[in-house]
Amino acid sequence: MKHLLPVLFMLITSAAFAQHVANTFQAVENTDISMQRLDAIYPSAVATDQSKAVFKADSQNGFIKAYAGMQQDLGAYLRKSGFSWKKPESIFTRVYFAPDGSINYYLVNLANTSLDDSEKRSFLNLVNKFIESYKISYTATTRFAQCSPVLFKNN
Numbered sequence: 320m321k322h323l324l325p326v327l328f329m330l331i332t333s334a335a336f337a338q339h340v341a342n343t344f345q346a347v348e349n350t351d352i353s354m355q356r357l358d359a360i361y362p363s364a365v366a367t368d369q370s371k372a373v374f375k376a377d378s379q380n381g382f383i384k385a386y387a388g389m390q391q392d393l394g395a396y397l398r399k400s401g402f403s404w405k406k407p408e409s410i411f412t413r414v415y416f417a418p419d420g421s422i423n424y425y426l427v428n429l430a431n432t433s434l435d436d437s438e439k440r441s442f443l444n445l446v447n448k449f450i451e452s453y454k455i456s457y458t459a460t461t462r463f464a465q466c467s468p469v470l471f472k473n474n
Contacts, residue, residue: 341425341446343439344413352424354413361415361464364457373463382465385456386414390469396449398474402441407472408432415464420457422450 340352347353364386365379366372374382390412410432415424425446429439 338423339421339447339450340423341427341443341450343430343443344426344428345430347426354426357413357415357424357426358464361462364416364459364463364465373459373461374457378457382457386465386467389414389453389455390467392453393446393449394471397442397445397471400445400448402445404471404473405433407470408434409468409470411466411468413464413466416455416459416462418459418461418463420454422453422455423462425450 342352344354362373363371364373364382369375372379411428413424413426414422415426417423427443427446429442432439434442
C-alpha cells in the first residue's frame with residue numbers, strides 16, 4: 320500500500336494535466352490555466368537564450384518547421400470544417416505541448432479581431448476538436464510551449 324500511493328498520485332495528477340483546451344487569453348486570465356501559471360511549468364521550445372530552450376540550436380529549425388506545419392494543418396482543418404474568415408486575421412497564439420507532442424492548451428488572443436461572438440465560439444470549438452488528437456512531429460523529455468502570431472485566411 321505504501322508504494323501504491325505514489326503511483327496512484329502520479330496517475331491522478333498526470334490525468335489532470337492531460338487536457339486538450341483551446342480558449343482565449345482573456346477567458347483563462349484568472350484561472351489555473353492562465354498563461355502566467357502555464358508558463359511557469361512549460362519551458363519555451365525555442366529561446367534567444369539557448370540555456371532556457373527545450374530545443375537547442377541543432378534542432379530549433381526542425382521544431383519551427385514542425386510548429387509552422389501544425390498551424391497550417393489547423394488552417395486546413397478549419398477550412399475543411401466550413402469555417403470562413405471575413406478577412407485575413409493575425410492572431411497571437413501560445414501553444415502548450417505535452418512531451419509526446421500532443422497539444423494540452425492552445426490559447427489565443429481574439430480581442431482585436433473582426434470575429435463576432437458566435438464566430439469566436441465556433442473557432443474555439445473547432446480548435447478544441449483539432450487539438451484532441453493532433454500531435455506535432457517533435458517530442459521532448461519535458462513539456463514545452465511556443466508562441467507566435469498566426470495569419471489565418473481563406474485560400
